[in-house]
Amino acid sequence: MPILTLYDAVGAALTEEMRRDRTVMAFGEGIATKRHELVSEFGALRVRNTPLAEGIIAGTAVGAAATGLRPVIDLLFAPFLCYAMDELVNSAGKLRYMSGGQWSFPLVTLAMTGAGWGVGAQHNHNVEAWFVHSPGLKVVMPSTPADAKGLLKAAIRDDNPVLFFLDIGLLHEPGEVPDTEATIPLGTAAVRREGHDVTLVSYGKTVHNCLRAADELAAAGVSAEVVDLRSLKPLDMPTVLASVAKTGRLVVVHEANRLCGVGAEIAAVVAEEAFASLKAPIARLGGPDAPVAASYPLEQAFVPQAAAIAAAAERLCRRQYA
Amino acid sequence: MAQNFPQIDPSMLLEQMLLIRAYEEAIVAGSAAGAVPGTCTSVGQEAAAVGVVNALAAEDLILTNHRSAGHLLARGADPGRLLAEVMGREGGYCGGRSGSLHIAVKELGVVLTSTIVGGELAMAPGVALSRSMLGLPGIVVCFFGDGAACEGRFHESLNLAALWNLPVLYVCENNHWQAFVHRREAMSREHVSDWAASYGIPAQTIDGNDVLAVLAAAQTATEQVRTSGRPYLLEVLTYRTRGHFEPDDQAYVDREELAAWLARDPIKLLGDRLVADGSMTASGHARLADKVATRICAAHAFADASPYPNADTLTRDVYA
Numbered sequence A: 001m002p003i004l005t006l007y008d009a010v011g012a013a014l015t016e017e018m019r020r021d022r023t024v025m026a027f028g029e030g031i032a033t034k035r036h037e038l039v040s041e042f043g044a045l046r047v048r049n050t051p052l053a054e055g056i057i058a059g060t061a062v063g064a065a066a067t068g069l070r071p072v073i074d075l076l077f078a079p080f081l082c083y084a085m086d087e088l089v090n091s092a093g094k095l096r097y098m099s100g101g102q103w104s105f106p107l108v109t110l111a112m113t114g115a116g117w118g119v120g121a122q123h124n125h126n127v128e129a130w131f132v133h134s135p136g137l138k139v140v141m142p143s144t145p146a147d148a149k150g151l152l153k154a155a156i157r158d159d160n161p162v163l164f165f166l167d168i169g170l171l172h173e174p175g176e177v178p179d180t181e182a183t184i185p186l187g188t189a190a191v192r193r194e195g196h197d198v199t200l201v202s203y204g205k206t207v208h209n210c211l212r213a214a215d216e217l218a219a220a221g222v223s224a225e226v227v228d229l230r231s232l233k234p235l236d237m238p239t240v241l242a243s244v245a246k247t248g249r250l251v252v253v254h255e256a257n258r259l260c261g262v263g264a265e266i267a268a269v270v271a272e273e274a275f276a277s278l279k280a281p282i283a284r285l286g287g288p289d290a291p292v293a294a295s296y297p298l299e300q301a302f303v304p305q306a307a308a309i310a311a312a313a314e315r316l317c318r319r320q321y322a
Numbered sequence B: 001m002a003q004n005f006p007q008i009d010p011s012m013l014l015e016q017m018l019l020i021r022a023y024e025e026a027i028v029a030g031s032a033a034g035a036v037p038g039t040c041t042s043v044g045q046e047a048a049a050v051g052v053v054n055a056l057a058a059e060d061l062i063l064t065n066h067r068s069a070g071h072l073l074a075r076g077a078d079p080g081r082l083l084a085e086v087m088g089r090e091g092g093y094c095g096g097r098s099g100s101l102h103i104a105v106k107e108l109g110v111v112l113t114s115t116i117v118g119g120e121l122a123m124a125p126g127v128a129l130s131r132s133m134l135g136l137p138g139i140v141v142c143f144f145g146d147g148a149a150c151e152g153r154f155h156e157s158l159n160l161a162a163l164w165n166l167p168v169l170y171v172c173e174n175n176h177w178q179a180f181v182h183r184r185e186a187m188s189r190e191h192v193s194d195w196a197a198s199y200g201i202p203a204q205t206i207d208g209n210d211v212l213a214v215l216a217a218a219q220t221a222t223e224q225v226r227t228s229g230r231p232y233l234l235e236v237l238t239y240r241t242r243g244h245f246e247p248d249d250q251a252y253v254d255r256e257e258l259a260a261w262l263a264r265d266p267i268k269l270l271g272d273r274l275v276a277d278g279s280m281t282a283s284g285h286a287r288l289a290d291k292v293a294t295r296i297c298a299a300h301a302f303a304d305a306s307p308y309p310n311a312d313t314l315t316r317d318v319y320a
């Protein structure tokens, strides 16, 4: 299998989907410059640079999606989504419903986020949960190059608006990527490692921290299962619930603010639907309720690291809960 | 420029304006009686809607805003289904999900309606982009208010449409009000069309209460968008004579300004003209009014009889 970075896996997905479907087009702030191979293959009409105007980029994608195109837009960094919030949330997310199902909005919005480049809070802000909370949208955040390709292909084919978050810290990490038509359905989690004592659920780069934590836990005699959500909406709760039914313990981990983050929803659903299988309280590890600092050690301190995840899991396994 | 525009019978324009007025008045009465939710009516602005919409071809697509009844009715929407929508009934064009503020009618090419002021401006370039990328016929007409022109999206939309050569006819219905703020308090320029010039977009400001003038300007504008494939901005000066929404006592409105516009009521202007030049008799005029009243009665009967949506359809159509 070819080895690609996550960034190049995104390019591979775009290339394959643009070949497959002439209604797919890509535009955004510098996409034609940075992905010039797309311009060479598909021409300057299908791959366009845009003015620095996130609102009109998103609005144009919404209008185009409703009337026959499948746009993929690149809005660079997730905090810039604030300028496109109206078009994504109020138009793309709502107008299908408000029109009684007359329209659909097959569009994909790409945005980078997360620790890794020390860019600070106006470039790094894990805002995924905002969009999970907004009806009509789907939300995806892959942790591997292969998933980035397979999920992006599925997102482009989906008839709904999809927010596709790229973790900055993973962008240039290489990985095996199938050069086949392998799409990954949105809403399917992946069990990255099997275990029977505790379930670690995460998405994005903290999946890798969970895997490192699982190694540490194994050395201490604790068997951890690691679930990578991949899609935050739809959320694959059956996979999470099946894992918790097996292990009886749950640690939810993400880089985004813990307060009202996706982990809170997962913890709530597990408490509602799998209370009887829980042998310990649910633990949540997430970023603090603070903007992300640019300084490297502070940026790293924001992210749940393997040692903290292992310690949390071990506490759940060692303590007695009457 | 070629002036071979189709001949349009002015009495048909009058009938459409009468229908819009009667529809809006039915809503006014219904909301006063507590039977119909209040809306943002287009009373006083009928000529703008009728003049522009009658210049369009069947394949043209329309985006509009919260004050859309005139655009929809002039495009041929059924007043019964519109009223049912306003009343939240299943028989409405959007199954009661929209209410008055977001009505879209795909079968009439009324594609997207935004009550987020400026939302329609943000989506218009994309609708035009799909025309040009897919080689589909038709231009895009985007109705918006002078208030929307003060949103950043107006400027972003014009810049992109000019930059990417998109066939959008921007129609600003400048009714002098942005909810409870007069345009003089909000605009750095006298006219919205002044702004178009800075994007290299041809623009014209016209009297929006003279339906024949609106029609002629809109025919020229649509022709120019069609042949050039580029945007054009038409600013239609008119007045929102019943206030922002029902009910609105308009205590904040300058009496003289309102009176001056009421004296130039678009329906009276055309009706008087047609009677004066002998193309219509007073009884012909009355017959039109009767015909329209009958349609509105039937619309009310349809809407009243249409059931409310069933609560088990609450989450239908969120996702495709």
Ligand SMILES: Cc1ncc(C[n+]2csc(CCOP(=O)(O)OP(=O)(O)O)c2C)c(N)n1
Binding pocket: B040, B066, B067, B115, B116, B117, B118, B144, B145, B146, B147, B148, B149, B175, B177, B178, B179, B240
């Ligand atoms: C983004 C946004 N801001 C404010 C409002 C509240 N609002 C609804 S209509 C309106 C006035 C709009 O004025 P204009 O665009 O001139 O249209 P008009 O109502 O005069 O037809 C306002 C402020 C809104 N719906 N959306």
